[in-house]
Amino acid sequence: MFKLIGFFCILAGCIGWGISKIAEEQSRIRHLRELIRIIKRMQDEISYGKHTLPEICLILSEYCDTLYRPYFRQVYARINQSGGAGLERVWEEQMCQCLQEAPLTREEKDILIDLLQNFGLQEEKLQAQNIGQSMDLLNRKCRQAEEAYENRAKMLLSVSVLAGVFLTILLL
């Protein structure tokens, strides 16, 4: 009886691990989509509204996913403080903090952290196009992640079940 309960516990644990890995992958896709949405909004605000970067941060603090909101608000607040830090440093610090826990790869995080390096052009359409390159990069990453997701989910689930069975046999 105990052996049977043990078998189910090990199996459930392994399947749980598999499901958490699948959820992580889902979360990565969700974050990538959100980052694409943020950059798209930035593009629109640049090309249509000709807003400055701090103004865009203020807009994003009310518009984007709740996870990112406080960080964009912080960027806006910190650079508007008297004697506040420069935008470059504030942006990097806030985005690093914001993406610290996000299940993204280093390369994907760097796309947003280094976004400011793409700024400095004098024409709004060109500037919008320029940050569009970062969006294209994220789009590609997102597409790859979505395509791989189904197979990866199946594989993770199978591996977790098999690992559970294997562990049980080993422990028996």
Next chain:
Amino acid sequence: MFPESLRDRWRIAAQQAGCLQEIRLRVNAPAAVLIDRKEWFVDEDGSLVDRQPAAAQYGAEKLEAILKHLCQYSVYAFADEIRQGFLTIQGGHRVGLAGQVIMEDDKRIRNLKYIRYLNIRIAHEIKGVSDPILPYLYDSQGKVCNTLLIAPPGCGKTTMLRDVIRNFSNGTGYGDGVNVSVVDERSEIAGSYLGIAQNDVGIRTDVLDGCPKREGMMMLIRAMAPQVLAVDELGSEEDIQALQMASGCGCRLIATIHGGSVEEVQHKKYMRNVIADRLFDRYLVLTRKNGCCEVEGIYDGDGKRCLN
């Protein structure tokens, strides 16, 4: 105003911000500030010195960093202004720019590159500066007179205009508060940020920010039904035409123009008819004597002095 790396160097100058009038930065030349009409140089430690050899110099890279910081990394947002050779930053401070001009095929200015000369003019809001002249800006029925402020650059035209607007809007002992609409083409009058005036322009004032005067005046007349319309720095035939149209709509006008006297303004081709037709009831001439800005005189529509 300055990037973090340079901020310490400007701390002492910033402490004297109340009297600070201009900061002039030129590539490979000493950084200079104008405090109470006296030129000082800023040395490497940030101290103000009056000897040129001790002054710090800025290379092209530093100037670019300053410009980028002034534009908040958003040069594109200031492209139209840069094309005209200036940009207005938060607080209404105007930054004059010079560098190399890129021309369009049709000989229009397309852009400015290699910006190597900056003249940062610090805006000052001086409340009450217009109080002594207010009695002359109302007629006997307590209505606002059409007024033209005349002054050479740097004599406080915009500061005076801003305070007159505030007084007209809030109301004074000489007349009730009226609805004032301001076409703030260069964001210097109200110093708007995110659409909100940073300077006090009065409780009955509507501000159209960043709009060319000609279009702005007609938009405001149609949309906001102002009793007084205010514009800064008339400078073209088109501005005058729009002003005449606005006057025909029953608005009272208050405007500024560059010049040293009423006669000098009269000699401007586009102003000749305006003065002959008595579009303005009052001419307020500002001047600078011994380094201080003061009212040189107030004249009525016929050019007779009301105030010496």
